[in-house]
Amino acid sequence: MEGQGLISRSEGAVLVLSNNNPQARNALSPEFYTALGQALEDAACDPGIGAVVLTGEGGHFCSGGDLRQLAKRRELPLQERRARLEGLHDLIRALRDFPKPVIAAVEGAAAGAGLSLALACDMLVAARDAVFSVAYVKVGLTPDGGATAFLAEHLSRQVLTELCLTGERVSGERMHALGAVNRLTEPGQALSQALALAAQVAAGPERAMARIKTLCRAAYANTLTQQLEAEAECMVRSQDTDESREGIGAFLEKRPPDYTKLRRRGN
Structure with a gap:
């Protein structure tokens, strides 16, 4: 366009x-x-x-x-x-x-x-x-x-x-x-x-990548203590997502992950 x-x-x-x-x-x-x-x-x-x-x-x-x-x-x-x-x-x-x-x-x-x-x-x-x-x-x-x-x-x-x-x-x-x-x-x-x-x-996990972007931006201003806290908060939230289920499942099943199907479902 x-x-x-x-x-x-x-x-x-x-x-x-x-x-x-x-x-x-x-x-x-x-x-x-x-x-x-x-x-x-x-x-x-x-x-x-x-x-x-x-x-x-x-x-x-x-x-x-x-x-x-x-x-x-x-x-x-x-x-x-x-x-x-x-x-x-x-x-x-x-x-x-x-x-x-x-x-x-x-x-x-x-x-x-x-x-x-x-x-x-x-x-x-x-x-x-x-x-x-x-x-x-x-x-x-x-x-x-x-x-x-x-x-x-x-x-x-x-x-x-x-x-x-x-x-x-x-x-x-x-x-x-x-x-x-x-x-x-x-x-x-x-x-x-x-x-x-x-x-x-x-092709990556949309929600995880958004959190990664936030962590990378914050890393230059945060102290180690602050960044560890931010990483912990993102990690525990990411563990309970369809993205991590798909990613970990694909790794254990020795296949490429498919995150695009999750976007189509709105997850």
Whole structure:
């Protein structure tokens, strides 16, 4: 399905959502915010969707905010500028809190808020020559969209500060070395590799994977005591599910588990 700002299609149990503004290297737009937010809301309730791949049309992931629109915002009152920014931040929160796996497939530019969108996903597949940058400083602005929070999970304070103060372009290869990219591909192969990874996790146990996502997000802020408590709570709940019955039963019977039948039954 194609809409202004977003193209969506299904690849089996994987929903592919593609930023569709190639003339502006997929700069963000209000239409994209609305369409992506709605697509994620719908996908969360769709038992036929097990994972999502987020990508961009025309050889670029996302070049960030539309500077022509941002320039006009200086004329708005401070509170209205803040309200406009929350459109981006709501989208970042929607990606973070989405209950199913989300994988970014990055070719070309992932700059500014585009970098934030990519890093907000659960996993990231990137071409070697993809370009990531925290480019705000080059136009007299400061990072948003959680860029500093996401990068801080991988970088020392010194390296984070350097990238934000210089706006230096970082290749997909370096981002992989820093641990921010799960899988590195040759140019033009990011989407196909992301689809393969998404298909693998889409076949998994939906409720268990949602709990795993929550645990992984919390692990960076929790103390060991807090994380042990969170893990214990998730484990005891997971033990009493049809998913664990199917998974353990399949292991003991030496057969592949079939979690998709549970989704069809709504379990």
